[in-house]
Amino acid sequence: MRYEAPGSLDAATRLLADAEGAARVLAGGTDLLIQMRGDIVEPELLVDIKNIDEMREIAEEQGRFRIGAAVTGMEIMEHEAFNAAWPGIVDGAKLIGSIQIRGRATLGGNLCNASPAADSVPALIAAGAVASVIGPDGRRSAPVEEIATGPGQTSLKTGEIVVSFDLPERPPRSGDAYLRFTPRTEMDIAVVGVGVNLTLDGSGVCSAARVSLGAVAERPLSVEEAAAALVGTRVDDDALAKLSKAASEACRPIDDKRGTKEFRIEVAGVLAERAARIALERAEQR
């Protein structure tokens, strides 16, 4: 097995494009190393992307954030301005593993590992984040919800790397939140995850909203019907009940060791309502 740690995106894409056997991008390794140890993947080439500056930065330009795909959970949690703008994305990053895991785990790795239960992804989708992707054919952009296609499957082509995430401008009176359900308080995997992002107008009416669900389908979903239940309302009990119903209806989960279908469907509705209440409170405070 070969290990490379290039210092530029160019060098990284070239290494991946020229690889003969199986090649993998290595970010924090908190998914990849476990898969290698468990004989699930046996790469011949590892391309470590942690030396590429552009992938390691959190940048803010005119109210828009750009987060490098190799930024770790701890780095995000410690960035004050980002916390103030996107607390819901931080909610997700905060839940990944333990302090030790978050010291290595990256947003890019969480997305590209393509687990339907990845904790940072629903909030990124709800935020309307766009992934910047580079590959042998150059750069392209794709909404985050289009990256994962199924468990362990992505729409990335051979040799493509997610470089960063671009977040839209943050209007005043906006708030976001992510909640997951796990039987344990931590070191667990989401049975259901819900990200909600909303903006209020001057009179307290919801003018824009996005809702995303994790762990209830083959990939994290953006649920327009659920968002529509909030837009134009004061996010009152009635609207929340509609949101809850729409969230449950959007689920297409499986029965597995982590939860039954009926449980996931029901709890998705419960969490959607609870996440929306937190997002609302945050929006009212900004």
Next chain:
Amino acid sequence: MATMLKYEDKDLKVVGTRPIRPDGVDKVTGRARYGADINLPGQLYGRVVRSPHAHARVLAIRTDKAEALKGVKAVVTRDDFPEMPVEFAAAGELIVNFRDVTRNMMAREKVLYDGHPVAAVAATSDAVARRAARLIEVDYEVLPHVIDPVQAMAEDAPLLHEEQITEGVDPAPEKPSNLAKVFNFAKGDVEKGFAEADLVIEREFNTKPVHQGYIEPQASLASYTEDGQVEVYTATQGHFVIRAQCAKLLQMDISKIRVIPTELGGGFGGKNNVYLEPLAIVLSRKSNRPVKMTMSREDVFRSTGPTSGAHTRIKIGCRKDGRITAAEAQLDFQAGAFAGSSVPMASMCTFTRYDLENVKVTGNDITVNRPKVAAYRAPGAPISIFGVESILDEMAIELGIDPIELRMRNAAKEGTQTYYGPTFGPIGYEDTLKKALEHPHLKEPLGPDQGRGIATGFWFNIGKETTTTLNVNEDGTVTVILGTIDVAGGSRAAMAMMVAEELGIDVDRVRPQIGDTQALGFNFVTAGSRGTFASGMAVTVAARKAIDTMRERAARTWDVPVDGVVWEDGHARPASSNVGEFEPLSIAEIARKSGMTGGPIAGHAEITAEGAGPGFGTHIVDVEVDRKTGLVKILRYTVIQDTGKAIHPAYVEGQFQGGAVQGIGWALNEEYIYDENGTLQNPGFLDYRVPVASDVPFIGTEIVEVPNPNHPYGVRGIGEVPIIPPIAAISNAIHDAIGIRLREQPMSPPKVLKAIREAGNGAAE
């Protein structure tokens, strides 16, 4: 003859204090060497090939491709191990049968569970060993399987052992079945008792197998020499029992096997039996190289003992005043692939803590296609008392009697005769109930969807063979070599403290150490909460012998009769002025001159400790139920238990807390999940959910001390009782919170939510 030292009520200087444990620094700095930390020059790496089937006949095993792989030095299969006759031996709290032990460590005719070993390889690297394991080809004839104990007892159930005729029933059945043995315990006349009752409640309960969940996976290293000796480093609760099992299974002399126990990262009953050791020994013998074998967490879950899952039916009758008139139980316990679950002990514990006239308990030991169960902390008791404590809670509500008061009215006390035989001496059950009634926890207000539950538990505790050597070093410090493994509970600290107390010296002048099997005579495994009780008695015997020797040496120095010398505060002193005027001699002075007064000074104990004191505990728990997700949160938890005497109170509290936390995990989330093919779906800590630190509040503890009259310091065993009440206590608390009674473990969110839904639809009581 057995050894029993009587309790002496005296002023204590060391016992009852909280010094730092002797193994502490090594553990917090990472220096402590656990099983997998041991390496020898030239060692090979072993891997086990495991069955992917729950039940199959092993038609053929082909190893040639693996053997041809470069770096592979040895392969073993069933052909490398001798057949064993039916022969029973104690291995901790459960009894093993060597015919089964050999089949469990390496399948013979059939594989009986997913994960059952069928072959093992040793190679120059772990990577090669892994590849070689994949090259071993096994032809299986897959058979129908059964994993549920009730289904396993059905007439047409797939049969694990074609020759297994149920024991314990008269007349013996003609046909073989999965029911290995029936245990019956009875006292009085239950029919009469139920007829006298004003209230009779009968319910059924179900629990899943749960794993001991020790942090350290099994790890062993064997080095076999050309002259037929072998050294085995292994992580175990009982190195002498591992040695005995290896000697039997491999037909070797006991003297040729040296087992060196490593630091232990938890066992809880799961490390009393061989798994890797015999495989490593034979691989080493065949390859002439040391062979190291370590289990992955997946191996641990798939092939090492959980405790039984069970179905129980409990019936209790009582009068209006709460006095129980009759109690009956049927316990159906999964033994796993081979007979020998904890059902006999579970049967004896079911109602024991109550003073009852009429009792009948039937325990069924049932073989199913799952790993052979191993002991787990108070084996079986948490399962069998779940139903009893749940029904008592129902009775208390029905009769309008406080649940603690109800238990008081039925409490066993000194003189109570158990339904399995013995009559209790002084015990502290009532004391724990009284403490509970007065506890501030009961006054803590509860909010909506919050509830409080109580439950109580009993465990026998044991003594058995125990050995120790105490050496008084030349400078007057002391080294104690112990035969009893410190299973991480801190027993080394307790032993050093009792020695220091006896000798009258500071505890940091006593260094305790676990001896290997060549250093001491046979010492039973650390099980049955025997460690501090039995080894404490042994070190007391050894210390007193050393004191007698030191008195003799002083007498010789002073030229007085030995009766004229007493031992006080670490010094030999003249017993009175009649003996003469002599300056007291310190232990250091006696030790320094020991070469001239008769030789080095030591004390030994080779004893069978008897008179272990039964342990009782009462638990109080507060929960909050999230009605919309079914999540149960533990808000507050208090453990009250009779310790006899807390030698090191902090480690006693640690045992109370650890037991309660394991019980909380068992109650709320732990379970084995199998698919329809009998394959384990959750062999890892991500999906087998033991609690993490933030899942539990700080567990409050109350130590009750009713001294055990048969121990010099009054010690009872304490390690097992605290895991017994939690499942029942939490179920009772959930009922208090939301009015729904759960009779199935785990009380995990999907199950609680489903029960809430059903109750909403009018289906619940």
